[in-house]
Amino acid sequence: MFSSMALMRWPQQSLARAPRLQYFRQVVARQPRRSLHLAPPFLLDDYIPLYQLLSSVEASKKRSRAYAHLSSCNLCPRLCGVNRYETTGVFYWSGRQKPCIQGHNGSGSVFFSGCNLRCTFCQNHDITHQRNGFDLTPEQLAEWYIKLQDTGGVHNINLITPEHVAPQVALSILAARDMGLTLPIVYNTSAFDSLDSLELMDGLVDIYLPDFKVWSKNASRRLLKADDYAAVARESIREMHRQVGDLCFTGDGIAKRGLLVRHLVMPGKEAEAEEIMGFLADHVSKDVFVNIMEQYRPAAHVGKPKKERQRRPPQVTEPGGVQHEVVTDSETQDVRYAEINRPVTEQEVSGVRKAAERVGLWRFNDPPKHDGFAI
Structure with missing residues (x-):
C-alpha cells in the first residue's frame, strides 16, 4: 500500500x-x-499556469484573434456570425462575481449572465435565463480576478458559463496576466462549445470543467433546446482533453491542470448516462476524472403548470338533458416536463456509478480521504 x-x-x-x-x-x-485521489502519473511537483508560459508574441496573437471573433461571432455552436460590437447576437454578456467557499480557501467563482443553452431544469436560471448581473470590460473583470487572488486567497479563478463570452474572457485573462495573476484558470462550461472557441482558450485555461448532460437527440431537443448537444459535447470534451490531459494535482491535493467531467444524474435517464460513461472511457481516457452529481432537483420550468389551451372542455349530459363540463384529475395536475419533476433516487445514482466502473473509469470526485482540495 x-x-x-x-x-x-x-x-x-x-x-x-x-x-x-x-x-x-x-x-x-x-x-x-x-479510492485514490493522488497517483504518480497525476502528481505534480509544482505548477505554473499555462497563460504564464505564453510569450509576448503569442499573447498578442491571442488578443488579435479575440477581437476578430467579436466582429463576426462564431464562438458557440449556434454560429450566429453577428458583429458583437454592434449587437448582442443570440445572447447578452455581462459578468457577475461571487466568491464561493470550496476546499481550503475556496475557488474564486465568476458567474457570467446568459447561456447558449436553454436547459429547462437549470438551477442557475436567475443568472443564465434572466441575465441578472452588470456589465464589465475585460480589464475590469481582470481586476476582480486580482481581488479574488490577493484578498480572497482562493486556489483558482473559476469561470462559470463563459462559452458565449469567450473573446471577452480571453482578453480578461491576458489583462490579469499583466496585472500579476498567478492562479490556474478553471473553464466551467456546459460543453456546448465550438472548436474555434476552445482554440482561442488553448494556452489560457488550466482546468476544463465541462458538463456532459444528455446523450440522445430527443433529450437534447426537449430538455436543452439544442438538437446537436451531444455531438458538440463529444467533440468539445475530446479537444479539452487534448489541450490539458487528465486531471493532475500538486502534493497538497489541489487540482492544477487537466479535465474533470461532470454528469448530473437525472430522473429516468440512466441509459443516457451509460452512453456518456462509455464514450468517456472509450474515446477520451479511462483515467478521466468524473464527478457523478446527485443534487438534481426540479427547477426553472420543470413542474410549472402547462399553459392553458383555448379548447372546449369535455362535456357530459345528465339525465334530463342537463350538460356540464368535466375536469379530470390529469388536467388539474398537468405540469411541464413531468418526467423529470422529481429528485433522483439513490438507486439511480448508484446505477450510474456502477455503469462508469463497468467501462473502466476509476477516478471519481468522491470526498477525499486526506486534507486535499477537490474542485
Whole structure:
C-alpha cells in the first residue's frame, strides 16, 4: 500500500509517462481496492499556469484573434456570425462575481449572465435565463480576478458559463496576466462549445470543467433546446482533453491542470448516462476524472403548470338533458416536463456509478480521504 509520502517521492523523471502508468496499474491491481485521489502519473511537483508560459508574441496573437471573433461571432455552436460590437447576437454578456467557499480557501467563482443553452431544469436560471448581473470590460473583470487572488486567497479563478463570452474572457485573462495573476484558470462550461472557441482558450485555461448532460437527440431537443448537444459535447470534451490531459494535482491535493467531467444524474435517464460513461472511457481516457452529481432537483420550468389551451372542455349530459363540463384529475395536475419533476433516487445514482466502473473509469470526485482540495 502506498503512503502519501511514498507517492510524493515517486521518481517521475526516471520513467516515461506510458510505462510509468502501466507499471502503476499493475501495482494497484495487486493491492486491496481503494479510492485514490493522488497517483504518480497525476502528481505534480509544482505548477505554473499555462497563460504564464505564453510569450509576448503569442499573447498578442491571442488578443488579435479575440477581437476578430467579436466582429463576426462564431464562438458557440449556434454560429450566429453577428458583429458583437454592434449587437448582442443570440445572447447578452455581462459578468457577475461571487466568491464561493470550496476546499481550503475556496475557488474564486465568476458567474457570467446568459447561456447558449436553454436547459429547462437549470438551477442557475436567475443568472443564465434572466441575465441578472452588470456589465464589465475585460480589464475590469481582470481586476476582480486580482481581488479574488490577493484578498480572497482562493486556489483558482473559476469561470462559470463563459462559452458565449469567450473573446471577452480571453482578453480578461491576458489583462490579469499583466496585472500579476498567478492562479490556474478553471473553464466551467456546459460543453456546448465550438472548436474555434476552445482554440482561442488553448494556452489560457488550466482546468476544463465541462458538463456532459444528455446523450440522445430527443433529450437534447426537449430538455436543452439544442438538437446537436451531444455531438458538440463529444467533440468539445475530446479537444479539452487534448489541450490539458487528465486531471493532475500538486502534493497538497489541489487540482492544477487537466479535465474533470461532470454528469448530473437525472430522473429516468440512466441509459443516457451509460452512453456518456462509455464514450468517456472509450474515446477520451479511462483515467478521466468524473464527478457523478446527485443534487438534481426540479427547477426553472420543470413542474410549472402547462399553459392553458383555448379548447372546449369535455362535456357530459345528465339525465334530463342537463350538460356540464368535466375536469379530470390529469388536467388539474398537468405540469411541464413531468418526467423529470422529481429528485433522483439513490438507486439511480448508484446505477450510474456502477455503469462508469463497468467501462473502466476509476477516478471519481468522491470526498477525499486526506486534507486535499477537490474542485
